[in-house]
Amino acid sequence: MALMGSERDYLILTNNPLVPACMEGKGKFTIRFLAEKNFREILVLARDMVYAGHTLYTHPMAGSVKPNETPYKSLIVSVEPHGFDGTHGELMSNAIAVFDKFTPIGWELEERILKDFQLIDYTLLAGAINFDAQAGLSNKK
């Protein structure tokens, strides 16, 4: 039986440093900060977890920022596997297919642009789970 997950079941997979800075210890969720992984590698990790039976809680293509623009990706899967869901598997594999269709942009992003991309990724994640994004920013570590 598929039951609704609680916040304790949220495992946030992210390569965005702003996420742990603003959210660590501020909720019942778990954050796995993977600084060394790129956007696509976060998607692949999530896909593999979904294939292994973890529930997908947020849409992998959140935001209208294109996957070839921003280096950051945060999404939420379940801490524990609850059984494979084909719809979630399809969402993940489609997201990777979409990523691969965009032409690499090939720019060096300046620090100010990187910070803005971090901010957008973080607010999309926060918005998804009713986390107060502004409060998180005010109490940033």
Next chain:
Amino acid sequence: MKLELGFIQINDIQFSKECKVESNTLYIDPDAVKAFMYEDDDVKAWVKDFSFDIAKPGESVRITPVKDVIEPRVKVEGSGGVFPGVINKVDTVGSGKTHVLRGMAVVTAGKIVGFQEGIIDMSGPGAEYTPFSKLNDFVVVAEPAEGYQDHKHDYEHAVRIAGLRAATFIGELGRNVKPDETQEFETYGIKEGIEKLPGLPRVAYVHMLQTQGLLHDTYVYGVDAKRTLTTIINPTETMDGAILSGNCVSACDKNTTYHHLNNPVVAELFAQHGKKINYVCNIITNENVYLADKQRSSDWTAKLCRLLDLDGAIVSQEGFGNPDTDLIMNAKKIALQGVKTTIITDEYAGQDGKSQSLADADPLADAVVTGGNANQVIILPKMDKVIGTLDYVDVIAGGHAGSLRPDGTIEAELQIITGATNEMGFNRLSAR
């Protein structure tokens, strides 16, 4: 609910010490607009200064980065005021009379984040892709106050409010001007509509609103639509500014406030209302990131379509990627209720147009109208004048390293142009 729109044609905008609309010309004192914008405390707190410019069709002018485009309107009869719950009190709008300053727009521009937002070219090939090149644009460029970097939510809010206040101030100048043309729009109650228009197919417009987070939000009567359930709204309410854009990401397919006020789906459904169809209402639903929200909202959309006993539904989306899932969920679930469904979208089909267009699909989504391929490459010539800044062109959606060439031309994808592949169909691109 019945609304009369009185269209006052604006053929020219002139800076002046006096503010008035006369002989189809808007005379405007920027200092008066500025003073009105600064009456708002948030604007005062977060906007250091405003500069103003006028851009006219055919000029060698580029406006960038564009935040929102707003058409000035004023309510002259009936309850409430334009932009309810935000500028005016939250009274229900959509009935009575409203004056529209047609042929012009307020365009807000200036940096918020160091990427995104769009370009409006007033001439050249780029102008063909944006409807705002055909208007006289009163451009408001905002400059952030010190320390805004850590308060971008506040700053985005302040610029959004500033634009709406500028449009409100200008709209008010049309209050006592006799319109050049008037047009009436009316939808009926459920039973009333069936009695008045017997036998006509009952059609509603499912209007999906961008609702994901900072720079990706839409407001309905002042409420952040992320936190709403799918609901019903009279189409005339949207003509009075009940739906406002807080979305500045993905320039080509964002719905600006101008689009919400002049929704082409609403216009076309009204054109057929009482002739080929019975236009019942609009259903507004959101595009959240949380998957359970998507399921709840699309279930609710289908429930409302069934409850209204619809024969047909038109569904439009806003944005890229994530909303494709909501679009397909809506289309599929509505179709399963036995309601004929058509979707409007745009495409990200790759620069060669050969990739799959949407991030999601379903066999039941078998009637599709496209607004064009956002990955199509375009070269924009140098313009004599830039309003705003070109600092961000390389990192704007649709741009790439070297997009801004040394000779001032820009090579980029259509994504870069405000309104180029609008998913309500308010543009010139499509395909068969």
